[in-house]
Amino acid sequence: MTANTPSFSPDPTKRGLFGNIRKMRELTLILIIVGLFIVMSFASPYFLTWANMKAMLLSFSTEGIVVVGMTMLLIVGGIDLSVGAVMCLAMVMAAKLFVLGMNPWLASLSSIGICSIIGLIMGNCVTRIGMHHFIVTLAFMGIARGASMVITQGTPISLFSLPPEFKFVGQGTLWGVPFSIIIFFVVVIIADYLLRNATAFRKIFYTGSNERAAEFSGIRTKRIKIGVTVLSSTLCGLAGIIYMSKFGAATPNFGVGLELNIIAAAVIGGASLKGGEGTVFGAILGIALLSVVSSSLILLNVSVYWQDLIKGLILLAAVAIDHILHNRSVQQG
Amino acid sequence: MSKLSILKRGLCGLSLTLAASLTLAEEAPSSGHDHGPFRCDPGETFYMNVMVSGVEYWFPVYEMMKQAAEQMGCDTVYTGTPEYDVNKQLASFEQILARDPAGILLHPMNPDPFIEPINRAAEMGIPVVTFAADSPNSDRVSFITSDNYQEGRYAADTIAEAMGGEGEYAVLENPGQDNHDRRISAFVERMESNWPNMELVARAASNQDPTRAYNAVLTMAQANPNLGAVFMPEANSALGAAQAAKELDSGIKVFNADVNAKILDMIKAGEIFGAVNPNQGIQGYMGMMMLYLAAHPEQIDPMNDYLRSGFNPMGVPFVDNGFSIVTADNADDFYWGDYLERRGTRGINE
Numbered sequence: 103m104t105a106n107t108p109s110f111s112p113d114p115t116k117r118g119l120f121g122n123i124r125k126m127r128e129l130t131l132i133l134i135i136v137g138l139f140i141v142m143s144f145a146s147p148y149f150l151t152w153a154n155m156k157a158m159l160l161s162f163s164t165e166g167i168v169v170v171g172m173t174m175l176l177i178v179g180g181i182d183l184s185v186g187a188v189m190c191l192a193m194v195m196a197a198k199l200f201v202l203g204m205n206p207w208l209a210s211l212s213s214i215g216i217c218s219i220i221g222l223i224m225g226n227c228v229t230r231i232g233m234h235h236f237i238v239t240l241a242f243m244g245i246a247r248g249a250s251m252v253i254t255q256g257t258p259i260s261l262f263s264l265p266p267e268f269k270f271v272g273q274g275t276l277w278g279v280p281f282s283i284i285i286f287f288v289v290v291i292i293a294d295y296l297l298r299n300a301t302a303f304r305k306i307f308y309t310g311s312n313e314r315a316a317e318f319s320g321i322r323t324k325r326i327k328i329g330v331t332v333l334s335s336t337l338c339g340l341a342g343i344i345y346m347s348k349f350g351a352a353t354p355n356f357g358v359g360l361e362l363n364i365i366a367a368a369v370i371g372g373a374s375l376k377g378g379e380g381t382v383f384g385a386i387l388g389i390a391l392l393s394v395v396s397s398s399l400i401l402l403n404v405s406v407y408w409q410d411l412i413k414g415l416i417l418l419a420a421v422a423i424d425h426i427l428h429n430r431s432v433q434q435g
Numbered sequence: 436m437s438k439l440s441i442l443k444r445g446l447c448g449l450s451l452t453l454a455a456s457l458t459l460a461e462e463a464p465s466s467g468h469d470h471g472p473f474r475c476d477p478g479e480t481f482y483m484n485v486m487v488s489g490v491e492y493w494f495p496v497y498e499m500m501k502q503a504a505e506q507m508g509c510d511t512v513y514t515g516t517p518e519y520d521v522n523k524q525l526a527s528f529e530q531i532l533a534r535d536p537a538g539i540l541l542h543p544m545n546p547d548p549f550i551e552p553i554n555r556a557a558e559m560g561i562p563v564v565t566f567a568a569d570s571p572n573s574d575r576v577s578f579i580t581s582d583n584y585q586e587g588r589y590a591a592d593t594i595a596e597a598m599g600g601e602g603e604y605a606v607l608e609n610p611g612q613d614n615h616d617r618r619i620s621a622f623v624e625r626m627e628s629n630w631p632n633m634e635l636v637a638r639a640a641s642n643q644d645p646t647r648a649y650n651a652v653l654t655m656a657q658a659n660p661n662l663g664a665v666f667m668p669e670a671n672s673a674l675g676a677a678q679a680a681k682e683l684d685s686g687i688k689v690f691n692a693d694v695n696a697k698i699l700d701m702i703k704a705g706e707i708f709g710a711v712n713p714n715q716g717i718q719g720y721m722g723m724m725m726l727y728l729a730a731h732p733e734q735i736d737p738m739n740d741y742l743r744s745g746f747n748p749m750g751v752p753f754v755d756n757g758f759s760i761v762t763a764d765n766a767d768d769f770y771w772g773d774y775l776e777r778r779g780t781r782g783i784n785e
Contacts, residue, residue: 148657157653165646251517255782256489257771258674260697262704273682349645349674351697354489356645393650400654406608406640 128372128384130424135387138394146401154397156280162393163286164348165364166386167341170293171334173368173385177297178330179310179377180228180235184220185338185364186357187246192217192342194250197259197352206268210346214339220246221335225328235331243361250354258353261346272348282344289337294382306330310377367392370421372428391420472734473727475509479537481726483719486524486544488515491695492715493542494771494782496566500540500719501780507727509537513783521545528552538562538726540719546570562729562747566718567614576729576747579722579754581713583614586692586758587621587668590711591630593760594664594690597708601632602663605655607641607648607672615668618692618711622666636662641672649675656683664688664708670698677706699766710761712769717756725749 142149168185175182192213199209220242227238274281296303308316309323316323346352371388373380395416399409483500485493497513504511514531516523521544529552531539539556541563543549553563553573562576569578594604606622609615626633637655641648648667652675656662665676665687673691680687688708691698701707728735728749735748761769775782 146658151657154654154657157650157657160653161646161650248517251489255784256494257491258695258697260695260700262697262700273678345646348649349678351674353645353671353674353697355643355671358644396647396650397654400637400639400651401658403637403658406610406638409640 128381128387130427131371131384131387131391131420134420134423135391135394138391138398142394142398142401145398149398149401154401156283158390158393158397159283159286160280161397162389163280163283164341164344165360165367166286166389167289167337167344168334168360168364169367169371169385169389170289170382171330171337172364173371173373173380173382174293174297174303174306174330175235175334176365176368176373176375177310177377177380178306178327179313180327180331181239181365181375182224182331182334183236183239183361184224184242184246185334186360187243187250188217188220188335188338189342189345189360190250190352190354190356191220191246191253192339193346193356194253194259194352194354196343196346197261198253200261200264201259206264210268210343214336214343217339217342218332218336221332222328224335225331228331229324229327247354247358254352254354256354258351261350261352264347264350269347269350272344272346282348285340285344289340290382290386297382307378310379312378363392364389366417370417370424372424392417472731473507475504475507475537475727478510479730480510480512480534481538481540481723481730482512482514482531482534482536483540484524484528484531485515485542486521487519488513488517488783491771492567492693495716495774496540496719496722497783498719498775498778498780499716500723501785502778503720503723503727507723509723509727511723519544521548525549525552532556532559532561536561538564538730540722540726541565541570541575542567543570544568546572549573562726562749564722564726564729566722567715576749577722577725577751577754579718579725579756581614581715581758582755583617584621586711586713587618587623588625589758589760590618590666590690590692591622591625593709593711594666594688595626595630595633597688598633598663600630603634603636603659603661604664604666605637605639605652605659605662606635607639607651607665607667607676609642609667609669609672610640615692618668619666622668641667641675643669643671645671645675645678647675648672649679652676652679652687653683656685656687660685662687664690667691669693670695670710673698673701673707673710677701681706694761694766694769696770696772699761699769702761702766703763705763708762711758712761713758714756721754721756725751725754 148154168189172182172185195213195216196209199212200206224238224242227233228235270281272282276284305321305326308321309326313323367389368380368385369375370391371384373385395413399412404412481504483497501511514527516527524544525548538561543565546569549570550573553570553575556563557574565575565578567580606619608619623635626635636659639651639655641651652665667673667676670691670693673689674697677689680689690708692711694710694712698707698710702709729747732748737748741748
């Protein structure tokens with residue numbers, strides 16, 4: 103259990119505030135993002151405006167909810183390739199139920215519930231049968247996407263008649279702040295707090311660091327893994343409902359390729375693909391970095407043929423710098 | 436916008452000829468054929484083959500292929516692979532060949548990998564007509580598609596006219612997909628050549644993702660407060676772009692290519708300004724007719740060297756299926772569900 107102890111847990115009694123900040127795993131990422139902000143504020147007069155900040159927050163807030171679940175899964179030593187497909191399934195199921203006459207709130211809760219059940223099945227496949235998360239979630243990626251195709255018959259479901267109070271979830275604002283951003287912050291703050299402080303959530307780290315040692319110390323690791331998989335799928339369901347409300351439609355190909363972006367964000371934020379490491383705060387910084395880079399390339403009018411290349415290079419550089427500095431800090435104790 | 440629906444005439448000559456022939460065929464069976472021309476033998480089956488078979492674009496194509504086939508007493512089968520994978524589509528094509536089809540209406544995912552299978556089909560006497568994407572170096576008998584350049588030009592004219600010939604516009608792209616690239620380049624070229632006061636201020640790759648389109652339009656609008664219009668070559672991005680434009684409430688005109696029920700609803704609600712929509716159903720109808728003629732070349736005796744050269748006399752290398760401009764005034768005519776209901780069919784499920 104000592105091989106990969108959680109990296110975020112500073113002890114104020116030993117290091118002091120500055121020491122704690124300096125030891126924060128996410129410090130490098132914060133500096134990279136701040137650096138990008140400084141460069142961009144000189145490059146484009148529109149970058150450091152509230153409207154642009156809001157646009158960037160909107161751009162990653164809903165995906166950020168999915169990142170929270172993925173981060174916990176990575177920490178526990180798993181991975182979820184089905185996030186985009188499950189999110190899409192939540193969307194089309196709720197849409198179909200609504201079109202068939204169900205109350206949109208009930209339809210949404212039902213489809214989120216189905217997502218949780220999918221997580222439960224996946225978690226059981228991993229823990230009871232002994233299959234790897236990778237292959238189980240790959241299979242469910244196909245199942246969920248296929249189910250979306252069957253439900254929609256390949257055609258987007260238009261939800262023009264959604265009631266305004268339901269559209270508010272994805273389109274409304276509260277005190278000038280988009281409601282979807284508020285949901286995002288609530289989810290992130292709760293998840294980050296629990297992961298840092300709640301005993302039950304700390305077991306995620308122990309399970310991911312050394313599952314056998316965790317079992318010997320009395321942690322029911324199978325339950326932890328199932329629980330985290332259910333949580334991840336449930337958050338995908340929530341994100342799907344927010345998107346449905348935002349766009350007023352459910353398309354069967356929504357979220358294709360999303361899993362790569364989500365995994366990338368979590369890993370950029372410090373989550374380890376080997377398990378046992380990562381923070382929600384870091385993962386959110388990861389997805390924020392992806393968003394800042396995308397937004398910057400558009401503001402700078404970079405050719406679309408160059409955008410993916412430059413984005414890839416910047417991300418590679420960011421992760422490389424982060425890993426080099428992190429490894430150096432680990433070696434220095 | 437005064438022109439509500441602009442149907443291009445590229446295929447008129449051919450379609451009128453074939454339609455007239457069909458009418459005559461029902462009235463007077465010709466000699467040299469057991470049951471008259473433009474009739475299939477019992478069990479004569481034509482196949483349609485695509486990649487990503489769940490994509491709604493194919494449904495009208497197959498529906499109208501079926502329409503033409505039923506009129507001629509032919510059977511049809513919808514086949515393909517659900518994946519975006521050329522190897523899997525090639526495998527499904529081979530499976531069709533094993534079933535001794537009368538002809539194949541094919542959307543080849545990539546041109547060159549299909550050269551050998553199409554040529555082999557031709558040697559086996561199985562005609563192949565390509566639609567929406569081509570394999571030009573193969574022995575396919577014909578290719579039917581939309582003129583994406585013309586679609587881009589009409590979209591540019593429609594937007595520029597609506598903006599009084601001056602203002603700022605942006606485009607969302609899907610680099611790497613030929614038909615989308617053609618629409619974008621034609622759109623931009625038309626603006627530059629015919630509308631000198633229309634300024635292209637931003638380009639972004641949304642890659643058919645509503646979320647990326649939404650984010651891109653929000654960002655573009657920050658850098659360009661006077662942004663007046665956004666064009667994109669497909670429907671998915673329009674969902675996100677329109678939502679962003681709605682939230683910005685700055686009157687950005689969203690114009691896209693291709694429609695679905697959601698896009699049509701948004702056009703009717705004024706959230707999307709309009710769309711250019713290829714008449715893809717005609718790809719199926721005319722494709723089926725060309726396949727039939729290619730499979731029954733004895734019905735044609737053209738004044739050329741087909742006998743000496745050994746070519747199939749059904750020698751129409753290219754057909755343009757035309758397109759429509761969809762606005763709030765005519766959007767009701769493009770709902771797929773209503774069309775199926777009106778025709779009393781179940782689309783690709785039968």
